[in-house]
Structure formats: C-alpha cells, structure tokens
Amino acid sequence: MQVDCARSIGLPLRCGHGSRHRRSLAGVVMLAALLFLGGAAWRPALAAVAPIGTVFSTVLDLDGKQVPLPQGAWTLAGDGFEIVPSVRAGVGEAIESVVLFKIEGGSVAAFIIAHRNTIGIDKGWGTASDCERDDIHAAVIYDDSGAHGFCGFVNHVVTAIDDRSAASWKQAVAYAEAHGLALAPTWLMAGFRLSDAADVIDVRYHFDPAIAGFSTPAAVSRWSESKWSKAAVTGIPANEGWGGATRRWAGYAAFWRSDAPASPSARTLAVDQLVAWLDTMRFPIELGFRNRADDVAAVSMPWSKDRGEPSADLTLRLQKLTQLRARDVLTSEQYDEQRAIVESEHGGVAGGRWTAAGLTAAKAITNQVTTDIAAFAANYWYTGNAMTSLGLIGFHTVVDLGQYWSSEWLWNAFGPRRIEALAVVDFTGAGIDRPSTGASPGLPAPEGGGLVLGHAPAPGDEGGESTVTK
Amino acid sequence: MSGGGRRRLWLGLAGALLLALGGAGARAEEQLEPGQSFTGFIALDGQQIPLPEGEWLLAGHGYEMVPSISVVAYGAIETVVLFRAESGMVTALVVAQHNLIPIEAGWGTASECTRDDLPVAVIFDDADGHGFCGFAAPVDTGSANRSPSAWKIALLFARQRELVVPHRWLMAGLRLSNRHDVVDARYYFSAALPHHWPQQPAGAGPAAARRSPAMTALGRWLEDMQALVGLGFDNALAGVAPLPMPWSPGLGATRTADLRLARLDALHAAKVVPDDFYANRRQAILKARVELAPERMSMAELTAWKTLVDQMTTLAENFVVNFVVLGNLTQTFGLLPWQMTADMAQFSTHEWIWNFYGPSRVRQASTIDFTRVGVIRTAP
Numbered sequence: 001m002q003v004d005c006a007r008s009i010g011l012p013l014r015c016g017h018g019s020r021h022r023r024s025l026a027g028v029v030m031l032a033a034l035l036f037l038g039g040a041a042w043r044p045a046l047a048a049v050a051p052i053g054t055v056f057s058t059v060l061d062l063d064g065k066q067v068p069l070p071q072g073a074w075t076l077a078g079d080g081f082e083i084v085p086s087v088r089a090g091v092g093e094a095i096e097s098v099v100l101f102k103i104e105g106g107s108v109a110a111f112i113i114a115h116r117n118t119i120g121i122d123k124g125w126g127t128a129s130d131c132e133r134d135d136i137h138a139a140v141i142y143d144d145s146g147a148h149g150f151c152g153f154v155n156h157v158v159t160a161i162d163d164r165s166a167a168s169w170k171q172a173v174a175y176a177e178a179h180g181l182a183l184a185p186t187w188l189m190a191g192f193r194l195s196d197a198a199d200v201i202d203v204r205y206h207f208d209p210a211i212a213g214f215s216t217p218a219a220v221s222r223w224s225e226s227k228w229s230k231a232a233v234t235g236i237p238a239n240e241g242w243g244g245a246t247r248r249w250a251g252y253a254a255f256w257r258s259d260a261p262a263s264p265s266a267r268t269l270a271v272d273q274l275v276a277w278l279d280t281m282r283f284p285i286e287l288g289f290r291n292r293a294d295d296v297a298a299v300s301m302p303w304s305k306d307r308g309e310p311s312a313d314l315t316l317r318l319q320k321l322t323q324l325r326a327r328d329v330l331t332s333e334q335y336d337e338q339r340a341i342v343e344s345e346h347g348g349v350a351g352g353r354w355t356a357a358g359l360t361a362a363k364a365i366t367n368q369v370t371t372d373i374a375a376f377a378a379n380y381w382y383t384g385n386a387m388t389s390l391g392l393i394g395f396h397t398v399v400d401l402g403q404y405w406s407s408e409w410l411w412n413a414f415g416p417r418r419i420e421a422l423a424v425v426d427f428t429g430a431g432i433d434r435p436s437t438g439a440s441p442g443l444p445a446p447e448g449g450g451l452v453l454g455h456a457p458a459p460g461d462e463g464g465e466s467t468v469t470k
Numbered sequence: 471m472s473g474g475g476r477r478r479l480w481l482g483l484a485g486a487l488l489l490a491l492g493g494a495g496a497r498a499e500e501q502l503e504p505g506q507s508f509t510g511f512i513a514l515d516g517q518q519i520p521l522p523e524g525e526w527l528l529a530g531h532g533y534e535m536v537p538s539i540s541v542v543a544y545g546a547i548e549t550v551v552l553f554r555a556e557s558g559m560v561t562a563l564v565v566a567q568h569n570l571i572p573i574e575a576g577w578g579t580a581s582e583c584t585r586d587d588l589p590v591a592v593i594f595d596d597a598d599g600h601g602f603c604g605f606a607a608p609v610d611t612g613s614a615n616r617s618p619s620a621w622k623i624a625l626l627f628a629r630q631r632e633l634v635v636p637h638r639w640l641m642a643g644l645r646l647s648n649r650h651d652v653v654d655a656r657y658y659f660s661a662a663l664p665h666h667w668p669q670q671p672a673g674a675g676p677a678a679a680r681r682s683p684a685m686t687a688l689g690r691w692l693e694d695m696q697a698l699v700g701l702g703f704d705n706a707l708a709g710v711a712p713l714p715m716p717w718s719p720g721l722g723a724t725r726t727a728d729l730r731l732a733r734l735d736a737l738h739a740a741k742v743v744p745d746d747f748y749a750n751r752r753q754a755i756l757k758a759r760v761e762l763a764p765e766r767m768s769m770a771e772l773t774a775w776k777t778l779v780d781q782m783t784t785l786a787e788n789f790v791v792n793f794v795v796l797g798n799l800t801q802t803f804g805l806l807p808w809q810m811t812a813d814m815a816q817f818s819t820h821e822w823i824w825n826f827y828g829p830s831r832v833r834q835a836s837t838i839d840f841t842r843v844g845v846i847r848t849a850p
Contacts, residue, residue, distance in 0.1 A: 064706050145599055198700075291704055317571050324570065334535070363820075366824075379808075392792065417772055
C-alpha cells in the first residue's frame with residue numbers, strides 16, 4: 001500500500017556522528033557508483049515500482065506479486081534490474097530487485113531487499129543456496145515438491161558493497177548517504193524464497209540488532225568474524241570436525257556428568273525470536289505471492305512488544321469461519337468442529353530432499369541386510385551345510401552390493417520416478433551473507449572481496465568505526 | 471388457465487423459490503447478486519475466475535459442504551454460475567467452485583483428471599500437495615439432481631429472465647490447487663450452436679466421436695485457458711485480455727506467450743535488457759508449448775518393474791557366484807530357484823516398503839469431487 005508519494009526530503013542529514021563518518025560514506029558511495037557503472041552493462045532505465053522515496057506500508061506490489069511489509073512506514077530506496085544465471089542454459093533471467101528502508105531517528109532501523117522475476121518461465125526456479133545451509137541460524141524448507149519451492153532462513157549480514165551486490169542495494173546505499181541515514185554494520189536477516197514453475201520471489205528482511213536492544217556491533221570485515229555468526233551465538237565452532245561433534249553429542253548424552261546447562265544468552269534468545277518471527281511471516285509471504293497479502297494485517301516487527309498477537313494464518317481462518325457462521329453458511333456444530341481443527345493446525349515443514357546417491361546408499365544398506373538373511377536361508381535349505389551357505393553369502397554380498405547399487409542408482413537417476421537435482425539459483429544481494437567458500441555458481445566470492453561499510457558507534461557501543469576494506 | 475396466467479404463476483413460483491434458495495447465498499456474499507454482469511473475470515473471495523470474451527451474467531451463487539473431507543477446516547465450497555446469453559438462449563455457462571478457508575494438506579485431484587474415458591484429460595502439474603489438470607467432455611444438464619444450490623438458483627434465474635437453458639453441452643474444466651486452496655472452473659458451451667462447433671464428418675464412428683474436431687479444438691482452448699486460470703488463482707487477471715470463445719477465429723498465440731512478450735517488449739523498450747537477451751528470450755517464448763506433467767508410474771507398477779529388472783540381473787549374478795563357490799553346474803542350477811524365490815520376496819517387500827514409507831515415496835493424490843452440474847456423457 002502506497003502511503004505517500006512525496007520524496008523523503010528533509011530527513012536529518014546525520015545526527016551527531018562527526019564528519020569523519022560522512023567522509024568515509026561519501027567515499028563508499030563514490031566507489032559504489034563506480035562499481036555500479038563499471039559492473040553492470042545494462043542498468044535500469046526505469047523505476048518500475050514507484051519513484052525512489054515513495055513510502056509504503058503493509059504491502060508493496062512488485063511486478064505483480066505482493067511483498068508483505070512489517071508494521072511501519074517503508075521508504076523505497078533502490079530499484080534495479082539484473083540478468084542472473086538461469087536455471088536452464090541460456091541468456092539468463094531478468095530479475096528486478098527493490099530495497100526499502102525503515103527509517104527511525106536518522107538511521108535505517110531495518111531494510112528489505114526483494115527480488116522478483118520479470119518474465120515467467122515454465123520449469124521452475126530451483127532453490128536458494130540459503131535454503132540448504134547449515135552454517136546459518138536457521139534454514140527451513142516448507143515445500144520442495146516438483147517445481148514448487150518455499151523455504152525460510154535466518155542469517156546475519158555484514159553491510160557491504162561488492163560484485164554480488166544488487167543494483168538496488170547500491171542505489172539504496174547512495175540514498176542513505178544523500179539523506180544522511182546511518183546503516184548498521186551488521187544486520188540480522190530473516191528471508192524467504194518462494195517459487196512455482198513460472199515465478200519466483202525472494203524477500204529478505206534485515207534488522208539492526210539495536211532494535212532488539214543490543215548495542216550497535218563493531219564493523220567487521222569478514223562475515224564469519226561477526227558476533228552474530230552462528231558460531232559466536234551458539235558457541236559451536238564453525239569448523240567443528242567429526243571428532244568435536246561426537247564429543248559434544250557424547251556430552252549431551254552423558255548429561256549426568258555435565259554441568260547444569262547455562263541459561264541461553266541474550267543473543268541466542270534474540271535469534272530464537274527472529275526464527276519465531278520467520279514462522280509468523282511465512283503465511284503473509286504465501287498470501288503475497290498470490291496477491292492476497294491485504295487479507296491480513298501487517299505483522300509487527302520482531303522483538304516488538306506487540307509480538308504476542310496470534311499468527312496471521314490463524315487470525316484469517318478464524319475470521320472467515322466466524323463470518324460463515326454469522327451468515328448461516330455453517331451450522332454451530334460445523335463451526336465448532338472446524339474451529340477446533342483450525343486452532344490445532346499449523347503449516348507443515350517438508351523433509352529434506354534426498355539425492356539419487358544418498359537414497360541409493362541408504363537402500364543398498366537395508367537391501368544387503370535383508371538379502372543376506374534371505375540368501376542364507378535359501379542356501380542352507382538347499383545345501384544343508386552352514387559353512388557352504390556362509391561362503392556363498394560372502395561372495396554374494398560383494399557382488400550383490402555392486403549389482404544392487406548400480407541398478408538402484410540407474411533407477412533413481414534415470415527411471416520414471418527419478419530424483420531431480422534441484423538447481424541452486426542465487427540472486428544478487430545486499431551485503432555479505434556467507435564465507436568466501438560459499439560463493440554461488442556464477443557469482444564471485446563474497447567475503448573480504450568487497451567494500452564493507454558501517455556507521456560509527458554511538459557511546460556505549462562495542463567499538464569500531466566506519467571501515468572500508470577491499 | 472391461459473398461457474399468460476400460467477407464465478405469471480411460473481414466474482411467481484420461481485421468484486419465491488429463488489428467494490428461498492438464494493437467501494443464504496445472498497446473505498453470505500452481499501456483493502454477488504444474481505443479475506450482475508461481469509467481463510474478463512469474476513473476483514471471488516480470495517481468487518479470480520477468468521471468463522471468456524463477452525458479457526457474463528451471474529445467475530447463481532451458493533455454498534456447499536463436501537462430505538468426503540469432513541475432517542478438514544475449509545469453511546465451505548463457494549459456487550458461482552454465470553450465463554452468457556444470446557437471443558434469449560444461454561449459449562455458454564461457467565460453473566466455478568473454490569474453498570473459503572485455506573487448509574494445510576492439499577486438495578488432491580478431481581476424478582475427471584484421472585479418467586481415461588474422457589476425450590480430453592491432461593495433467594499440467596501433479597507435484598506433491600499441488601495439482602493442476604484439465605478435462606473436456608460432453609455433458610448433459612437435463613437433471614438438476616445432486617447439483618449445487620447455485621445451479622438450482624441459476625435455473626430459476628433463467629426462468630425469471632425467460633432464458634432457454636439447453637441440456638447438451640461441451641464442457642472444458644480445470645482444477646487447480648496448492649496445499650491451501652483449490653479452484654475448479656468448468657466452462658460449458660451449448661451444443662445448440664452449430665455454427666460455432668466444427669462438425670463431425672458424416673459417417674464417422676464412435677472412436678472419431680470421442681475426439682471430434684470440436685473436442686480437439688476445445689482441448690486446445692483448454693490448454694490456453696489454463697494460463698488464465700493460473701493467473702486468476704494468483705489474483706493477477708487485472709489488465710489481462712479475456713480469451714476468445716472456443717472455435718472463434720480470434721484464437722492464435724497463447725495467452726502465456728502474449729503476456730510474456732508484452733513484458734519482454736516493455737523491458738527492452740526501457741533498455742533494461744540487452745538486444746541479444748531480448749532476441750533469445752523472444753524466440754524461447756514463441757517456441758514454448760504448454761508442458762504436461764510426465765506420466766507417473768503407480769507404486770505397484772514401479773515395484774513390479776524394479777523387481778523384474780532385479781530378478782534378471784540377480785539371476786546372472788547368482789549363477790556366476792554359485793558356480794565359483796560350488797564348482798558344480800548341477801548344484802548351481804539346483805540352487806538358483808531357491809535363491810530367486812527368496813530374492814523376489816525380499817526385493818519386492820523391501821522395495822514396496824521404501825516406495826510406501828520412504829523419503830521419495832510414491833504419493834497418490836486423493837480424489838476430492840465437489841457437487842457437479844450435469845452428467846458427463848462419454849458415449850456419443
């Protein structure tokens with residue numbers, strides 16, 4: 001919903017962070033502009049969504065799909081197009097992205113980056129690499145059947161501009177500088193990727209940890225160095241090997257020998273609350289994909305005092321049920337019965353997608369165990385000699401493993417119910433959201449290779465200054 | 471009683487019945503009233519139903535429950551009936567049904583989608599929790615028994631408006647669902663439009679009648695209409711031109727291609743995409759055809775085929791291993807039947823369990839039928 005089409009002129013240029021920061025941001029913006037000009041051969045010649053500076057609330061219409069906005073006013077700060085590698089071979093796909101700022105007191109308290117395909121296709125959009133990561137706070141797959149994909153994830157993102165940055169993000173950074181808006185060095189992000197055979201939408205909500213009551217973190221140059229990384233929040237090293245993991249799980253099992261569990265840290269609780277918020281936002285995202293986001297009220301911001309409200313799906317279902325009862329479409333018995341079901345229902349989560357090799361290996365193990373039993377019985381029945389039967393089993397096991405594995409793999413890879421590998425398609429982004437080894441196909445390595453920026457800390461912050469690293 | 475008196479009595483009775491039947495419907499959705507006209511699409515609660523070209527009159531509106539899904543909180547199934555009238559006759563009608571409250575476990579499929587005795591039955595999507603299929607067949611609406619209340623209201627509406635409603639139709643239907651919602655839209659075209667239908671060649675047998683030229687053309691129209699039903703499911707029909715009626719000369723490139731080309735042209739004109747991208751995508755869009763879901767093997771079929779293949783490879787393997795260990799051809803052959811019997815039992819059981827309970831199990835969509843308007847007549 002568009003609230004105000006006036007450009008956001010008159011925002012405070014900057015409140016009390018000194019000229020040094022302004023200089024560094026100016027440098028950043030100039031470099032961003034150079035990157036933007038040099039890196040993108042084809043730049044947007046139109047602002048398709050609305051003029052930059054337009055303020056939206058509740059819903060943003062993006063190329064025929066709605067992006068639900070959390071409560072408050074959201075200012076359009078960037079709008080751009082990219083051609084990204086395609087799921088299929090070919091020239092790629094044209095993707096539009098927008099960035100919206102939630103501005104509070106001269107700072108960007110939160111921002112959203114949303115991507116949407118501009119032209120429909122026929123064979124699906126694969127998945128985002130974030131849907132299957134285990135080095136981030138959460139990755140949940142809601143649906144992965146056929147060409148349909150829906151997942152959510154929670155991660156931390158370091159503010160930066162690099163070759164992976166979306167044109168809309170570069171515009172947004174320039175907008176922040178032009179209006180004297182401070183950007184946090186690190187954000188907590190809850191995102192979604194939802195697609196069907198034709199269309200895709202990728203929406204990522206970024207929040208300054210300050211709105212969860214934390215001091216502004218120091219700027220870091222590497223994603224994994226952040227105090228908001230999974231390793232830092234959970235205390236489990238990112239590079240924990242099998243040995244470490246085994247010892248840790250053994251420690252959990254031998255609970256009587258362990259110390260009393262420490263109460264979760266404030267950061268752990270904040271991340272948990274963001275994961276819960278992700279679950280709350282899931283249904284509005286699905287509604288938005290079908291242009292029905294207006295059916296529900298805007299979801300409150302994470303960590304806000306209003307977070308106790310019932311979920312959007314429950315509210316919508318109960319509201320419609322009550323309307324049907326009020327109009328005598330449902331009898332009171334039908335109403336009571338359906339209400340009980342509605343109150344007990346919640347969105348399901350899909351199991352992980354198996355690969356052809358993984359499924360083949362699992363089936364080969366169970367097959368071998370059962371085959372050996374059956375074969376021993378048959379051999380002993382015929383030969384009457386246990387040693388001969390065992391000898392046959394030994395040979396059979398070796399040969400059978402090879403035969404079964406090959407046959408099963410061929411069925412899983414090429415058969416009528418073959419397991420299709422899901423293509424990973426990552427769009428350009430806003431900031432650094434992965435270690436350098438996690439680069440996506442077709443996109444350059446992100447960590448440490450870009451331009452990191454952040455605002456100077458307020459008194460009492462964890463320290464750190466605006467930094468620019470290349 | 472004179473003819474005029476009888477007519478007034480009929481109209482009076484029809485009016486009373488219309489009020490009685492339509493009471494719940496009118497209260498349930500005050501914005502939808504019989505007699506309202508629509509072009510392009512009709513917006514229901516949560517989704518849009520595309521209408522072919524022309525003006526359509528809302529004739530009936532009502533709600534039903536589906537007994538077969540009593541343990542699901544879907545609210546009710548809303549049904550609307552729209553007429554396209556020409557010269558006092560209903561020449562086409564649309565019956566659209568959808569749920570009012572989103573559910574979690576999906577809506578299965580319509581029985582028409584899996585019938586093999588219909589002239590047209592195609593599946594566009596059968597992914598787990600999702601379904602999109604189309605079908606076309608001759609339908610007889612002579613009896614209103616077991617029809618949705620909206621249809622009964624529509625018949626009374628026709629009587630009030632002095633519209634003739636034929637009994638014989640060619641119907642093209644689409645069922646689209648995801649995990650939450652479902653829409654079932656059926657388009658009926660009157661058999662009393664000989665100038666609209668391509669005619670069956672004289673002397674054609676039953677096999678030809680099953681897939682007459684009219685039905686073949688309707689099948690093509692259905693494939694085009696599926697794109698609009700998909701857009702309507704996503705509430706994205708605003709600004710989309712309606713599809714011409716089947717068999718009309720206006721049918722050409724598919725609506726999907728039209729929409730994609732228009733978007734591509736706009737991006738190119740705005741210099742958002744380069745020339746080579748534009749040319750490549752334009753070619754791809756023009757070449758694209760409606761994709762059908764691949765035919766799926768049932769769990770039993772898949773298990774049987776895999777067991778057969780396994781038996782053949784296992785036979786060769788067993789023969790070699792037996793001969794290497796036993797060194798005796800007679801014993802080797804004697805042992806084979808025992809081994810093969812044990813292996814067949816083990817393999818088929820193991821495979822069936824994996825297919826039934828495993829992570830990539832062969833799921834069969836349940837069949838959920840709503841109350842229908844008319845009876846499908848597969849015989850010519």
